[in-house]
Structure formats: structure tokens, C-alpha cells
Amino acid sequence: MSRATIRRRSRPGLAGYGLPILSFVVGIALWELICRVFKVPAFLFPPPSAIAQIYFTGRIDWIGQTLVTLNEALFGLVIGVAVGFLIALVITLSSVLNKILMPYIVALQVLPKVAIAPILYIILGFSNTSRILLIVILTFFPIVINTSTGLTDVDRNLVHLLKSLGASDRTVFWKVRLPNSLPYFFDGLKIGVSGALVGAIVAEFVSSSSGLGFLILNSQYTFNTTAAFGAFVILTVLGLVLYAGVILLGRRLMPWYRPN
Amino acid sequence: MNHRIPTAAFIVAAALVIGACGGTPGATGAPATGAAATGSAAPTGLTEVVEVTSYVGGVTSSAPHDYAGVTEGIYAKYKLKLNFVVLAGTSQAVQAVAADRSGLAFTHGDILDEMLIADQNPDAPPLIGIAAGAMRNPVGVMYLQSSGIKSPADLRGKKIGVPTGSLSEQYLDVFLAKQGIPKSAVTIINTAFAAQQGALLTKQVDAIAAFLRAIASLEIAVPQNDKIGSFVFGDYNLPSPLAGVTIQKSLLDKSPAVARAIALASTESLHFCVVNPAKCVDDFVAQNQGRDIPQTLAEWNVAVRLQYGFDPEKAKTMKPAQLGWYDAAVIAKTLPELKTLFNIKKDFDPTTLYTNQFVERP
Amino acid sequence: MTAIVAVKDVGKTYTTVKGDEVVALEDISLSVQKEETVAIVGPSGCGKSTLLRLIAGVEKQTDGKIERSTDDGRFVVGYVFQDSSLMRWRTVYDNIKLPLEVTNKHNYEKIDQLIEMIGMKGFEKAYPIELSGGMQRRVSIARAFVHEPSIVLMDEPFTGVDELTKEALQHELGTMIRNLHATAMLVTHDIEEAVFLSDRIFVMSRRPGRIVEEVPVKLPAERDPSMRSRLEFFEAAKRVREKLLSIRAMSVDLEAGTP
Numbered sequence: 102m103s104r105a106t107i108r109r110r111s112r113p114g115l116a117g118y119g120l121p122i123l124s125f126v127v128g129i130a131l132w133e134l135i136c137r138v139f140k141v142p143a144f145l146f147p148p149p150s151a152i153a154q155i156y157f158t159g160r161i162d163w164i165g166q167t168l169v170t171l172n173e174a175l176f177g178l179v180i181g182v183a184v185g186f187l188i189a190l191v192i193t194l195s196s197v198l199n200k201i202l203m204p205y206i207v208a209l210q211v212l213p214k215v216a217i218a219p220i221l222y223i224i225l226g227f228s229n230t231s232r233i234l235l236i237v238i239l240t241f242f243p244i245v246i247n248t249s250t251g252l253t254d255v256d257r258n259l260v261h262l263l264k265s266l267g268a269s270d271r272t273v274f275w276k277v278r279l280p281n282s283l284p285y286f287f288d289g290l291k292i293g294v295s296g297a298l299v300g301a302i303v304a305e306f307v308s309s310s311s312g313l314g315f316l317i318l319n320s321q322y323t324f325n326t327t328a329a330f331g332a333f334v335i336l337t338v339l340g341l342v343l344y345a346g347v348i349l350l351g352r353r354l355m356p357w358y359r360p361n
Numbered sequence: 362m363n364h365r366i367p368t369a370a371f372i373v374a375a376a377l378v379i380g381a382c383g384g385t386p387g388a389t390g391a392p393a394t395g396a397a398a399t400g401s402a403a404p405t406g407l408t409e410v411v412e413v414t415s416y417v418g419g420v421t422s423s424a425p426h427d428y429a430g431v432t433e434g435i436y437a438k439y440k441l442k443l444n445f446v447v448l449a450g451t452s453q454a455v456q457a458v459a460a461d462r463s464g465l466a467f468t469h470g471d472i473l474d475e476m477l478i479a480d481q482n483p484d485a486p487p488l489i490g491i492a493a494g495a496m497r498n499p500v501g502v503m504y505l506q507s508s509g510i511k512s513p514a515d516l517r518g519k520k521i522g523v524p525t526g527s528l529s530e531q532y533l534d535v536f537l538a539k540q541g542i543p544k545s546a547v548t549i550i551n552t553a554f555a556a557q558q559g560a561l562l563t564k565q566v567d568a569i570a571a572f573l574r575a576i577a578s579l580e581i582a583v584p585q586n587d588k589i590g591s592f593v594f595g596d597y598n599l600p601s602p603l604a605g606v607t608i609q610k611s612l613l614d615k616s617p618a619v620a621r622a623i624a625l626a627s628t629e630s631l632h633f634c635v636v637n638p639a640k641c642v643d644d645f646v647a648q649n650q651g652r653d654i655p656q657t658l659a660e661w662n663v664a665v666r667l668q669y670g671f672d673p674e675k676a677k678t679m680k681p682a683q684l685g686w687y688d689a690a691v692i693a694k695t696l697p698e699l700k701t702l703f704n705i706k707k708d709f710d711p712t713t714l715y716t717n718q719f720v721e722r723p
Numbered sequence: 724m725t726a727i728v729a730v731k732d733v734g735k736t737y738t739t740v741k742g743d744e745v746v747a748l749e750d751i752s753l754s755v756q757k758e759e760t761v762a763i764v765g766p767s768g769c770g771k772s773t774l775l776r777l778i779a780g781v782e783k784q785t786d787g788k789i790e791r792s793t794d795d796g797r798f799v800v801g802y803v804f805q806d807s808s809l810m811r812w813r814t815v816y817d818n819i820k821l822p823l824e825v826t827n828k829h830n831y832e833k834i835d836q837l838i839e840m841i842g843m844k845g846f847e848k849a850y851p852i853e854l855s856g857g858m859q860r861r862v863s864i865a866r867a868f869v870h871e872p873s874i875v876l877m878d879e880p881f882t883g884v885d886e887l888t889k890e891a892l893q894h895e896l897g898t899m900i901r902n903l904h905a906t907a908m909l910v911t912h913d914i915e916e917a918v919f920l921s922d923r924i925f926v927m928s929r930r931p932g933r934i935v936e937e938v939p940v941k942l943p944a945e946r947d948p949s950m951r952s953r954l955e956f957f958e959a960a961k962r963v964r965e966k967l968l969s970i971r972a973m974s975v976d977l978e979a980g981t982p
Binding site (some may be wrong): 144160161162166219223227248261307308309310315316317318319320321323324328329332347 | 390445446447448449453457460554555556558559563579582646648649650651652653654656657672
């Protein structure tokens, strides 16, 4: 009897993270150098040293503003995910509804949200509801597409297997389609997460009274480009953290899955 | 809006929050006063706090005094709670007031926009000004002297940055026409308000059409070897849009006490800001974080001088309500000019466009 | 002997997307007795897999009938696919458990029994991604037996496996079938595999698939690798091979236009 061995994928060790970190540090240093050597005016392109200081002037409530935007993005994301998942279920289970809904879903995706935003505000009011709805619109589509692919792209043999055992379509759905769709759903979630942050900023740009987007507008107006960059940095970090969060969540929930 | 993220049960909280945070501002307000609906009975102060939306026209600080008024407790004194909604420009803000379903809203709009909206949208609720604002034409063309522009005629062949569809663009069109420059002779670059100054300073455009307060920022930021030039539209006989605190007429008819409160609070806030510009700007920037304070202060001082035409020393001796007085003669003279220049078809009885019932003659 | 499955004059015709009719199977008649293993050998595309699906009840035949006999009132199949087709989100244990769940049987001790039989004790909690191809196949085989099916249907279960591993797997499978007293039908294009594992071999022609020969395998019930060197093994294999070659020759002639 042959000896069986388990293959375990290796995670990148410290050496694997070393190069990206080094690249990042070098990039920052280069940026600082260029700003100083070429005397780039701060209102055009501030150096990293100035950006680092802007967090401590005391005039701007960075944490508060970040939380406002993060709050909007997360609520929008959660609702967008729920809505997207539901729609994916509906269009998978009913081909009639699929045909009815798809044109609207695609239309909503294709329309530029910056253009829709003001109309949304006027119809629903200049409040957080409209902002969050905008974010939902920006996040639900990748969830729908990816999840519905995952629900339909199943191993036909498994379906045959279950049917040959007398299983109903319902059983096939719960035992095969749903679990199969999980990795696809997470792929959609990765896209959705960045969509949510972008959506929060777009919503704030069109109308808001607080948040990182509002802060960016205000700082641009008085040439406080350094503050705007400070906001960009925070947004980038948020985006990375959320993305990493999705990946980690995926690893936790799908220990059986190894992406290519 | 609560800044703390709920740490548990997002999904459950989301549904609740949508309901809580999503309410239309002002929908809850119900003024309880003993005042008569219309007419001569002098309305009294509000007995309960009323929530009102202040639509701010643009990030261009057209209303620093309302933010300061809130911080200094002036609005609270008149039993008003403000929800600020910031929009792209003055015109959008006026449209938003017209579109506001509750009617409990105001903005620093102008009589010109009141007429334009009524002219183009017969179904829109009529608007009315209840306290005068900056009576002068606030728009002008600003340019870098290094671009070779010396007189308006030099604008031919140049690139001018202005937000498409804004009051500034409309005035630019009138200015060019009056100077005999066909629009085809200049290139209009659609530039958002927030981007205009940057566009000018980096020479992406040769000139911009903007509110005059921008001169202050530009003078601070302009490189050493260059200077800012300007054509103030008011100097070229372009009629003023006649700015003032704008509300729906139905609000005045149904709740004159609320209208009165808005008029008085707004003029008192304005007075505070004219007399205490530094504190005013501090209050404003605290709620509009990211702005540079010295620059914002310089802009406000220019605005007071060139757009409002106030002398801070003189204003100290005036009563706040006097700052909001509409000069009937000026308006009577300006309206026909506005009508012609902006192709307004409808005829307006001036008394439907503004009222002095809440303010005082200086 | 009781026939577990009796296929009588069965035919299957498909309609293609374009509307043409394709006859996959024609006049198929065969039977599988209790505790017998039969093999179906034929060229690719001859309809072997279709026949399995018909017997499994996943598809319905166009002509003829399929009689399924049941000992205790139930007829349920076990299936082994060409790819292991395991549920990658389930552990080895839960993958094997699947048929028990679906058929509502609760003798879960069978799962451990089978895991031991396929030599994978200790791997109950492993996921398919952590297993080699051969191990995955073993799990899928165990899954086919766990619910004591009336017949185990196997569709080219060892395609793509290297020679040595294949022979080892075939030996394990044969032993399992015997120890569990299972009835089985095996579809394969590997002649040696068919001979090693089965009691009778049916040779099927090209499409439209027909049974053109029945070859009995005169080897004892207990088969170990040494059987491969026996004369009876060669004879059966030779008969099957010659028939397959003649099928190929026939169709070549047909293609060339001569009857």
C-alpha cells in the first residue's frame, strides 16, 4: 500500500515580504529627494515629510473624518454584498427573472455613477441614505456576476452524482452550488471592497459635510494639497487593509481553497 | 452623524441606521408659533427648535457666516438647527432650495437665479429673498499678468477656465458679448470651482472667471515674478445678480416666523463675521477642515470689501438687521438689465422677488 | 442468479443544437447479475458513458427498457467518475459521507470502514487540495461504495493514471468489490483493466453504439497481480482486442466508401 503524503502550500516567509517593503521605502525616499532637489512647490506635489507632519497640526480631525468615510463605505459594502448575493441567487434559480433583471443590472453598472449621484440626492434627499445607496450601486455588481458564475459553474459530475442518488434540485443547490460559489463570491468581494471606498469618496464629492472626500475638496480649494495627499495616503491604507481583510477572511472560511 | 463604528452586528445595524440617518432633513420641523399666516401681524420668535437645511453653494465658502453663526450660538438663539448640505455652486444651491420638499431650507442665492428658475420651470415653487446679501456683482476674470493679458480685448484666443453651467460662466458670456468678443474667439475650459485657481497658477488656462474672493488666494500663491490681474465685472457695468438669503415663497406664507428667524439669524451671523473676521474664519474652518486659515481669512476680507461692499468699521456701528436691507432703487434699475442680458421671458413684480419685512433700513 | 440490471433493446437518440438527430446507442441488451462485475469496452465516443447514465437514471432512454431489480425495495447506484469529482470544500470524511446524507442512511461507521479499506486512515480531515491525484481517486471510489448501492457504475475511473499506480489501484478496487460483495459495471478503454476486474466484457461498436461481442473472463474470483500473466488473461484480452480492431477496420472502410 503506497504511503500517502499531504502537500501543504508554503506561505511566503519574511524574505517574501522583504522585497515589497524595500521597494516601498526606496520609493518614498526617492519622492522626498525629487521634491527637495527640484524645489517642487508644495501646493503642486508635497514631499512625504510634509505629508507626515500634516497629521499632527491639530486643525484636522483625521480620525473623525476617516471614520465618517469608513463608516459609509462599510455600511454600503455590507448592504451591497447582501443585495448582490440575493440578486445572484434569484437570477440563478429563475431563468425568467434572470432575463427580466439583467438589462437593468447591466444598465446600472454601465451608467457613470458621478452622473447618477446628483439625481439620487435630489430624489432621496441629501443625506446618508443617498450616499450609502450610491455605494451599494458601486459594489453590488461584481458580487452578482461572480457569485452567479460560482452558482452555475459547478462540476456536472457532482450534479449527476446527487441526481443519481435521488436528490432534488434544492439539495443540489444547498450541497453543491452554494459551497461551490464561495471562492467566486470572495473574488467579487475583493473588487467590491475597493468599489465601496471609491463610492464613498464619489458620494462625498457630490455632496457631503464631512469625511475624507469633503476634506479633499476643502483642501484642494485653498491649495492645501498636503492635506489632500494626507487623505490619499489614508485612503490607500484603508484600501489595502480592507483588501487584506478579505483575503484573510477567505483563508479562514475556505481552508480548502488555493487560488492559482 | 455618529462617528463610531458599531463593533458588532453590522448587518443588523445597517438596516436600522438607514432608517435613522436617512431621514430628509427638516422633515420633522413643525414650527409652533402664534403668528398669522400672512399679512401684517408681526410674527414672534419660534417657541420650538426648527430644523432647517442650509444649502451651501459650492465649496467656495459663500456662507462662512452661517457656519460661524452656528458655532457662536446665533442660530440656536433664534431656535434654528441647521443641516448643511454642500453643493457644487450657487445655482445648484438655489435649485436645491426650490426642489426641497419640506420647504424648510434656505441658501445664499440671488434674485437672478430666482428669476431664471421661474422662467425655465413654471412648475417650480417660487422663491423669494428675505435678507440682502452681497449686492455687488461678485464675479470677475482673473489672470496672470505673464499671460500677456492687459485689457479685456486681450482675452481673444485665450483659454478661460470656468465651471460649465455656473453663474460665473453665464456672466462670462455676457462680459464677452459686451466687449464684442465672440465666444468662438476664446476657448472655454470646463474647470470645477476647486480646480480653477490651480489651473490658473499652473498655466493650464490663461484666465479664470470666478468669484472675486479668489483674488486673495491667488495673490498669496502666485510666484514671485508674476502678478494677478483682474477685470471686476461690476466695473464693466454688468448688473449684479442681487444676492440674498433665498427661501421658497411658501415658507414665507405658511411659516413667517421661521422665515423671520432665518433672516435675522443670517444677518446677525453676517454682521458677526464682518466685524470679527478672524474668529469667523476660525469657526468656519473648524467645520470645513482642510482649508488653510490665513488664505480663507484673506478671501473673506476681499469678499466683504468687493462683493458685499461693506466697511468693517462702519458695520460695527450698524445693527445686524440693517446689513440685510434691499435697496429698492438699485433693484428696480438692475432687474430690466438682468432680464435683457439673460433672456428672461417672464415678467416679475419686484415685490414677489424680495421683501424687507424682516430687516431694517440703515 | 438474479439480474440486478437488465437492459433490453435500449436506444438513445439526442437532438443536437442545430436540430440534427444523433443516435448514441442502438439495440443495447445486456444484464448484470448480482455480485458480478461487467466491463464495457469500446472506442471513444461510442456511447459507453451514456449507457452508464441511463442505468443510473440520470437520463432517460429513447427506446427499450431498463429493468432494475431491488432486494429490499431500493435501487440506488454508486458512481465513480473519470475525474474524481470530489467536493473540494469537504474533507475526505465528509466527501465519503455524502451518499449517506442524500439517501438518509445513518450507518456512519461504514465511512471509517471504507477509509481504512482504501488505506487512508488518518486523512479523514484532509481536504482534496491536500491529496495527490491517486488519493483523490481512492476517496471517490470509497464514496461510491459507502451507501451499499445496488450497483456501482464506474466511468473510466483510472484514465490518466500512470501504469504502476493504475495496477495498484485496480488491485485495490477489485479487492474492495469482492470484500463488499458489490455488483459493478465498469466502462473503460483499457483492455487489461477490463480483463483484470470483470467477469464478462461487452465490446461496443462505434456510434451508434451496439454490443458486438460478449467475452467471458475465465479467471478465478480472487484476482491478484499475478493473474495478469495467466493464459486465460491473454486469451480474453486477445479476443477483445481483435474485436476492437475489426470495428476500427470496418469504420475505416466505411469512411473510404467501400462497404
